[in-house]
Amino acid sequence: MNWTAMFEPMFFMPFATGLLVAAVLPILGMYLRLREEWLAALAFAQLAAAGSLAAAIAGAPVLVGGLALSGVAAAAKAWIARNGNNGYAILMVAGWGASVLMLANAPLADHLGHALFDGQLYFTDAHNLWSMAAFALVGGLTMRWLSHKLLFERMFPDFFRASGLSATRYHLLFDLLAAAGLALATASVGVMAAFTLVFVPTMIAYQWGRSWRQSLAIAVVIGVVAYVVAFQIALVQDQPFGPVLVVTMVSAAAGAWALRKLAFRQPARTPAKH
Numbered sequence: 001m002n003w004t005a006m007f008e009p010m011f012f013m014p015f016a017t018g019l020l021v022a023a024v025l026p027i028l029g030m031y032l033r034l035r036e037e038w039l040a041a042l043a044f045a046q047l048a049a050a051g052s053l054a055a056a057i058a059g060a061p062v063l064v065g066g067l068a069l070s071g072v073a074a075a076a077k078a079w080i081a082r083n084g085n086n087g088y089a090i091l092m093v094a095g096w097g098a099s100v101l102m103l104a105n106a107p108l109a110d111h112l113g114h115a116l117f118d119g120q121l122y123f124t125d126a127h128n129l130w131s132m133a134a135f136a137l138v139g140g141l142t143m144r145w146l147s148h149k150l151l152f153e154r155m156f157p158d159f160f161r162a163s164g165l166s167a168t169r170y171h172l173l174f175d176l177l178a179a180a181g182l183a184l185a186t187a188s189v190g191v192m193a194a195f196t197l198v199f200v201p202t203m204i205a206y207q208w209g210r211s212w213r214q215s216l217a218i219a220v221v222i223g224v225v226a227y228v229v230a231f232q233i234a235l236v237q238d239q240p241f242g243p244v245l246v247v248t249m250v251s252a253a254a255g256a257w258a259l260r261k262l263a264f265r266q267p268a269r270t271p272a273k274h
Helices: 009-034 039-058 062-075 077-083 085-105 107-119 126-155 157-162 168-189 191-208 212-237 241-263
Strands: none
Touching: 009 039, 009 126, 009 168, 009 191, 009 212, 039 062, 039 085, 039 107, 039 168, 039 191, 062 077, 062 126, 062 168, 077 168, 085 107, 107 168, 107 191, 107 241, 126 168, 168 191, 168 241, 191 212, 191 241, 212 241
16 A cells, blocks of 8 residues: 555645544543443534535535534533433434435535545545644643543532532533534544544543543544544545445454453363362
8 A cells, every 4th residue: 555645735634634533533532431422422423414414505604504503412412411312312313314305305415415424535625624623722722621520520420419519511511522523523524434433442442441541542542543544545445435434443343352352361271180
């Protein structure tokens, strides 16, 4: 494989955009998994796709439509979460249904629909790159302040209750960050690829990490390495990026599972001699 192809001027901007996505989403995924709300990521991504399609049909900026609809879902998440994952599943299928209906009745949005669901990263432009870069900067600074509060509230919920403190505002801020990150990512790598970057690296990190910081590092490394491999394969083989990334991530999950089985396999006992 020609590993320098991704640095050519034609492909460097999409590569840099996706690289930011691959580094950011696993971090958001760690906190979603911490709160057992990883299914919300797929709901946000599907709604972002529906919002982007609606904006394109109405002649509005695509990114604005995706951010708006996923942001509304994030703001309503506290109420939705009362039904557990059922609420997120309803949002997910509603977003999918709305997207398919818009594609069926607005042929002009067909190209965007393929980009959102197939993950055509190569068609991204400077707006996607700078939007993702700005989110990575602002989101990183916000999470640096917010992380301790989310961890403390999850590990010691009785302290918050006994102190008369409410974690609602911290949850809302994180939910808005997660929704914005997934909306921007969906516009670049597609719905399922964005969800996979949230789900798979964190699943592996939770199994292998021995501390929270180590788990965060493992998740980011897995996301970035799998992304680079998938980008190169999709580019050289002329395949849609989203499915290639998903298959690469599934392969990484299978490899991590096999390694864990080998690492923790107990040696066979020998019969005791009498």
